[in-house]
Amino acid sequence: MWSSELTATVSMTEFILYALLAGLGVAAVAGPLGCFVVWRRMSYFGDTLAHSALLGVAVGVLLELNLSLAVAAVPLMIATAIGALEEHANMSVDTLLGILSHSALAAGLVVMSFLDGVRVDLMSLLFGDILSVTAADVYLIYSVASIVLLLLGVLWKPLLNITVDPELAAIEGTNVVVVRTALMIMTALVIAIAMKIVGVLLITALLIIPAATARSVSRTPEQMALFASAIAMLTVFLGLAMSWHADTPTGPSIVVCAALLFVLSSFKKVQS
Amino acid sequence: MxxxxxxxxxxxxxxxxxxxxxxxxxxxxxxxxxxxxxxxxxxxxxxxxxxxxxxxxxxxxxxxxxxxxLGYMPQKIKLDPTLPLTTLRFLQLTDTSRAECQKALEMAEMVHTANTPVQCLSGGEMQRALLARAVLRKxxxxxxxxxxxxxxxxxxxxxxxxxxxxxxxxxxxxxxxxxxxxxxxxxxxxxxxxxxxxxxxxxxxxxxxxxxxxxxxxxxxALYTHAHNHHHNLQGDVVVGTNSDCKHD
Missing domain, CATH: 3.40.50.300 (P-loop containing nucleotide triphosphate hydrolases)
Structure with missing residues (x-):
């Protein structure tokens, strides 16, 4: 009796700890990356990639591939497709993304229905299931997050330059294609690790809301990236606490907390 | 050379x-x-x-x-308002020292905008900022x-x-x-x-x-030639004493 209760307590602490660690790891990298999503007006693009991650899961399970790899690979393929279509299609990027984003989501759901016998928890894919995070997930999240943070640091100036003006950057010697591709890969990687935390439908929220919140307190791009990171981490903490006390779904709780912080920040005059 | x-x-x-x-x-x-x-x-x-x-x-x-x-001055650049970037920092993105950037701002008569967000520059100021950036690369x-x-x-x-x-x-x-x-x-x-x-x-x-x-x-x-008897500097202040008589009708 005593011992089983003790085990329960230990595992309880453990999974909350894993959840918190995983959430903080994703948040730390979602902040600065989210800044670029906001600065480059890529939120719809991020949505499209995130939605296509669901297709990644479905295809991964169907073909018995490594899931993490499949989840990163499909958004990357979609990103490449967008790049190619942008040049040839006779329509605005906005329309193009609208088509791809929802087609990818629908295709993911359809492919998933073919998965007989395999139990896939659709809700957790769509809205996240941070409480099911394992030690292996935490390792993966921290490995990916450190790689992306390192890359962001190394490519910081070229990334800012292609954000300001890609042609000017090209003339000044930046390899725009390489830097842009690196940003796509980083986005796809972060989507892959963020999926378990907030799910494909809410990933963009975790990217852009903390970044937008950080804007009102930042004077430089670096400040904004750091604040976005801190705000995203605070958001994860608050979301978990809310979910714990009010018994609400964790992913949506994190996003609700992010939104509340954003509303609070919007009362503050923007720093220039 | x-x-x-x-x-x-x-x-x-x-x-x-x-x-x-x-x-x-x-x-x-x-x-x-x-x-x-x-x-x-x-x-x-x-x-x-x-x-x-x-x-x-x-x-x-x-x-x-x-x-x-090559130095290049594009027609215009589109910066999202969420990017916190001052004019000085905009120039520093070219990998040049702060001192050099400040000198370029002086030459472009743009010192007063050093700490202004790029998005808040007027049309003329923006062009000068772009020009300053273009010449920074010598x-x-x-x-x-x-x-x-x-x-x-x-x-x-x-x-x-x-x-x-x-x-x-x-x-x-x-x-x-x-x-x-x-x-x-x-x-x-x-x-x-x-x-x-x-x-x-x-x-x-x-x-x-x-x-x-x-x-x-x-x-x-048909160019409308409009002869002013005074001149404005970039801050919009009137620079007096450049011309004495007004040539308006």
Whole structure:
């Protein structure tokens, strides 16, 4: 009796700890990356990639591939497709993304229905299931997050330059294609690790809301990236606490907390 | 030091089966200011992008000297308001020291905007910030796509003067796109009149007499000449004592 209760307590602490660690790891990298999503007006693009991650899961399970790899690979393929279509299609990027984003989501759901016998928890894919995070997930999240943070640091100036003006950057010697591709890969990687935390439908929220919140307190791009990171981490903490006390779904709780912080920040005059 | 050049040979470019540039050959030289004029849709911006090497033409060659260092001033840049970036920081993105950036701001008469967010600059200030950034790289070739866009007529004159000063100090070649030849005439060595092909080119005085030019721009370009008795600096303050009598009717 005593011992089983003790085990329960230990595992309880453990999974909350894993959840918190995983959430903080994703948040730390979602902040600065989210800044670029906001600065480059890529939120719809991020949505499209995130939605296509669901297709990644479905295809991964169907073909018995490594899931993490499949989840990163499909958004990357979609990103490449967008790049190619942008040049040839006779329509605005906005329309193009609208088509791809929802087609990818629908295709993911359809492919998933073919998965007989395999139990896939659709809700957790769509809205996240941070409480099911394992030690292996935490390792993966921290490995990916450190790689992306390192890359962001190394490519910081070229990334800012292609954000300001890609042609000017090209003339000044930046390899725009390489830097842009690196940003796509980083986005796809972060989507892959963020999926378990907030799910494909809410990933963009975790990217852009903390970044937008950080804007009102930042004077430089670096400040904004750091604040976005801190705000995203605070958001994860608050979301978990809310979910714990009010018994609400964790992913949506994190996003609700992010939104509340954003509303609070919007009362503050923007720093220039 | 050898004179740096950029040359185009028989360059053709089309978009979606429509010919935009036909058989363009030109030679741009260091120390020479060339102005590119032409009506809307004449292919000016496309030609500039080919000269810059940003766009590879469908056919024809582009050659440049080995020690060419390009400075480029785009028509405008679109910055999202969420990017916190001051004018000084905007210049520092070129990997140059703070001191050099401040010097460039001084030369462009932009010191007062050092800590202003780039998104809050006026049209004329933005053009000057872009010019300052272009010259920061100490280019021996400066390419400007409609540098006076969104600048009022007095500001245009000032800006053209600043460009002329910069190009003299740096001893660089200049290619700029302009809508109005009359304003740039005095500061131009060579004019290229473009309307998908090169209609005519040469000294500004020659070009304005050329039938091909007159066909495009008309024989009587009615320019409203508005003579002020005072002058505004960039902050908008009146600089007095430049002219005593008002020439208004």
């Amino acid at each position: 050898t004179t740096q050049t950029i040359e185009l040979h028989n360059v053709c470019q089309s978009f979606k089966n429509e010919m935009v540039l036909e058989n363009i050959s030109l030679r741009l030289k260091q120390g020479e200011i060339t102005t590119l004029i032409g009506p809307n849709g004449a292919g000016k911006s496309t030609l500039v992008r080919i000269v810059l090497g940003l766009l590879k033409p469908d056919s024809g060659q582009r050659t440049q000297s080995s020690q060419l260092r 280019p021996n070739f400066l390419i400007l796509d409609e540098p006076v866009q969104g600048v009022d007529i007095n500001g245009q004159n000032d800006l053209y003067n600043t460009i002329a000063e910069f190009s003299k100090t740096l001893n660089c070649g200049v290619l700029m796109v302009s809508h109005d030849l009359h304003l740039v005439m005095s500061a131009t060595d060579k004019v290229i009149c473009l309307n998908k092909h090169i209609c005519c080119s040469g000294l500004p005085e020659q070009v304005t007499q050329d039938p091909a030019y007159l066909d495009i721009f008309g024989r009587t370009t």
